[in-house]
Amino acid sequence: MPHEALVHEIRRFNRFYTGLVGLLDETLMQSPYTLAEARVLFELGRKPRPSDGRVGLLARMFHLDLASAASELAGELSLAPAYLMRVLRKFTAMGLAEMRDGPENGQPVLILTERGKAALVDLEAATNRDLARLIVKLGDKEAAELSDALNRVTRLLAAAGM
Amino acid sequence: MPHEALVHEIRRFNRFYTGLVGLLDETLMQSPYTLAEARVLFELGRKPRPSDGRVGLLARMFHLDLASAASELAGELSLAPAYLMRVLRKFTAMGLAEMRDGPENGQPVLILTERGKAALVDLEAATNRDLARLIVKLGDKEAAELSDALNRVTRLLAAAGM
DNA sequence: ATTAAATAATTGACTAAGTCAACTAATGAG
DNA sequence: CTCATTAGTTGACTTAGTCAATTATTTAAT
Numbered sequence A, B: 001m002p003h004e005a006l007v008h009e010i011r012r013f014n015r016f017y018t019g020l021v022g023l024l025d026e027t028l029m030q031s032p033y034t035l036a037e038a039r040v041l042f043e044l045g046r047k048p049r050p051s052d053g054r055v056g057l058l059a060r061m062f063h064l065d066l067a068s069a070a071s072e073l074a075g076e077l078s079l080a081p082a083y084l085m086r087v088l089r090k091f092t093a094m095g096l097a098e099m100r101d102g103p104e105n106g107q108p109v110l111i112l113t114e115r116g117k118a119a120l121v122d123l124e125a126a127t128n129r130d131l132a133r134l135i136v137k138l139g140d141k142e143a144a145e146l147s148d149a150l151n152r153v154t155r156l157l158a159a160a161g162m
Numbered sequence C: 001a002t003t004a005a006a007t008a009a010t011t012g013a014c015t016a017a018g019t020c021a022a023c024t025a026a027t028g029a030g
Numbered sequence D: 001c002t003c004a005t006t007a008g009t010t011g012a013c014t015t016a017g018t019c020a021a022t023t024a025t026t027t028a029a030t
Helices: A005-028 A034-047 A057-061 A070-077 A083-096 A114-135 A140-161 B003-030 B035-046 B057-061 B070-077 B081-094 B115-137 B141-159
Strands: A097-101 A108-112 B097-101 B108-112
Touching: A005 A034, A005 A114, A005 B081, A005 B141, A034 A070, A034 A083, A034 A108, A034 A114, A057 A140, A070 A083, A083 A097, A108 A114, A114 B003, A140 B003, A140 B141, B003 B035, B003 B115, B035 B070, B035 B081, B035 B108, B035 B115, B070 B081, B081 B097, B108 B115
Parallel strands: none
Antiparallel strands: A097 A108, B097 B108
């Protein structure tokens, strides 16, 4: 297969997958979070996030609940730091996240509150439910095939461009 | 493979692919078009678009260059009609698209102008170039494997949810 | 330890994207 | 022909996201 044809193949796939993801986005629309907020929420849920050294001043001085690790998160999600800031602010305002003193060096860490964790669980449940609907009709063999194909795509594209 | 595991697999893939598409979006950022505009442009380029019966008034009465087919396009791209309207307005203002009387029934049709077509060609060239960079390191065999995997994903997911 | 240079965080003002609801025009049925 | 229905269109508004200027924080040099 010539590479030019593959490029068109990928474009076709992009159109398809964009549409599919659009459907899933509607799940998020139901929730009280924007797409960006949901992504941040997922990301915060993934791991506790020690801020690698630098920490917000206000957080320390005035015990504000808002924190750093902004740039790390921003990089992973490719959101502008300024915008991420607003999301984190909103989260702390909603009581979903807060600064806590970290266990070891006392460095503040931004983590989800219990309420934040609950919100995350809800959101994951909703998206899982919708994803499950996408694949409900697949037999075991087809499910395995899909999984395999997704892994292939990832492996082949990850190897390449990034 | 249990379906629950597959759901997680898909989520992982979503994260990966979203990041990848993010890279491609930067191509568009370079261009003078927004993401939505680019999508509309691609879509307009795909086929001439006979407006299935109904046609904008102003377009007829005052020979404004702006047209209908709004809802059809809006559906395919899942953009709100009102927003699509603005994009089309902008395009006609930029001289990229215009209303012409259709060949058969004289019904107005929204089409790209020469300048619009040129813009589309440029944009496609840019995105193709960036896509090509993604796969440049793949050998022929791997390219074929990727193409195959993309088709499998499409087939298996299209069969399912939509 | 002090301070200067460099980098990260934070904010407010601004721009652009997208939605909503009201309004206008076109169509089709009686 | 006219009325009901549907689509197209617009302006006002809300929310998302960016930018540039400011303020903290760190690092390294003295």
